[in-house]
Amino acid sequence: MPISETWLLPDGVADVLPEQAQVIESLRRKSLDFLASRGYQLVYTPFIEYIESLSSLSESNQDLDLATFKVIDQLSGRLLGVRADMTPQVARIDAHVHPVEGVARYCYAGTVLHTKPQGFNTTRAPLQLGAELFGSDSIDADVELIDLMISLIQDAGLAEGIHLDLGHVGMFRSLVAQAGLSKAAENQLSDLYQRKALPELQEFTATLNFGQDFYTLGRYASDLDALKAHLSAEVQNNPAFKQAFEAVQSTQNAIQARWPDLHIGIDVVELRSYHYHTGLMYAVYAPNRAAPLAQGGRYDGIGEHFGRARPATGFSFDLYALSAGKFETLQTVVAPKGTAADLVAAIATARSQGLSVIQLLGNDNFSSVPHATHQLVNVGGEWTVTTI
Template sequence: MVNNANWLLPEGVEEILPTEALKLEMLRRKIVDDFTAKEFSLVMPPVMEFVDALLTGTGKELDTQTYKFMDQQSNRMLGIRADITPQVARIDSHYLSNNDVNRLCYTSTVLRAQPAEMGGQREVLQCGVEIFGVSDTSADKEVISAMLETLALANINDVTISLAHVDIYRALVKDSKISEAEEMRLRDVLLRKSTPDLNDLNRQLGQSLLDAFITLIKLQGDATILLKAEAELPKLPAISNAISELDEVVGYIKSAYPKVSVHLDLADVAGYRYYTGIKHSAYIPGRGRTVAKGGRYDHIGAHFGRSRPATGFSADLKTLVKLA
């Protein structure tokens, strides 16, 4: 008697059958061709590495998502990558360090301990680009352009791009002089977009330290909120610079991609410890989660010996094929 359990796959892992596999491979080829035509150099990092290298620096945020096991040859702990960006940062820092600017791309599998969404996949075919060595918004614009054109190659055109800038939140936290514990509570409230909880937290502190954050949580919508932010937020240099950068990127998207809707959420603190500047997420109607996302993560290569500007985006090719 055949044991059907022998045919079961782990939850969040799937087999891709001929028709969809062909679609996936054809899309992968088109995307790689597009990346390389844009002069991004293709890299292929290893699927596993020593954990202390894989989770170095910014990669530590991925610790709980990384599968780990003992290497029988070295008796050191190995990890299967849950994201490719830290590996690409190491390539930039170690192997391509003679270049002032590196523009790299990839399409490879990552494995995560938990899916990003309920019922989602743990094995992801990740594609993306990274630009190292460019500090101005030209790199942010180029990455956003590559992201939108990747979605277009997958026949995903009804796109809304949501923009944020973590420097605004960081400047307000520094200016308010709240404790680390208070900041953690504040960040949780902002992640939940709970104005009542924010008002309660403000009262608990016994002073108006959080008034600026009460303003911040309301600053979401179209490009006009940048004018409100300029008028209503504290006049801090970091905030003024962040608003200026967002305004520049919004103007670029509207000019280059007039059919793309632009949304701003200045209280978006998701990934606050990872991102260092502008962050961007792409959404489509009927789906509550992103279809692609990225942003600036300057200094990601510091632990590899090369701290410098960096920005990029990533998407899951399997998701793109299913949504097309």
């Protein structure tokens, strides 16, 4: 079949045309510059790696494993994976390629590839931008990352009406350990919490050890005061539970102090990527958007797969999603052909001012640049940019 009949792209991938590409690229540059100003060093990672390197997360996150394209390396015969997330790669860099002592901060931007769309109306090839912080288990590190995440969303012009969700896997995990639940019961509870199925949750927990506390955790997941008032003293005095509870409280207070107008919601049984995250989880939502604009959390020990376990926290977002619906009319100046010194100087001056200038070629005329918005004309011996 000739290529002229097979030009359609696969489902879930799309071209980005100039009017939107300009918005995305400006946002990418601005975001990376902002992160650099905060001490986050830019890294580039390969698009494809041996699957063992990419499996540091997929071992504990089946969703990521299923999202990863796998191919056979024609040189070595080994299995390769096309990156579906850049976090494992940055963890590899922190562990082996650039093993900094103390706190390390990295940022990145690049295309990742998913076997299937990860949400409604999403691309299979997101342009992922994110930041990772290694070497600190302090709540201050999580607060710093959340602050960065909100700042980048604000710079993208989406701050109005946004909502921050905070959660922590530690409360559920500590209660599961305290109750001595089986893996099957743990998975069933996780599913019920995710579906917010309170009647089913009440029925299921009726026969469990600490069953009333499990029900309370789901019933008052978004109200820390009510949760504290209804949980048993035995659970509240559990050191692991207490640490997780206080971490959510401290983070909420710190972020609210920095962003007093930000709406912050709590959901202590939001267990997305439950087997991947180890502590705080956070996500930012915007009005009329089902999927989060950005999300992240703590994933301590991620480098253990590479022989260097370190505390870690980070976030990422899809630049395509963050800039969805935004277009920019490109300002293009058309200059007449010619090599006169004053014309060449005028073109150079316009370009130095940030204008895009196209000089006509051969027998071209102004109609040969249909997207032009301005032209360079000689008025009284002076070259001037005028609107077409």
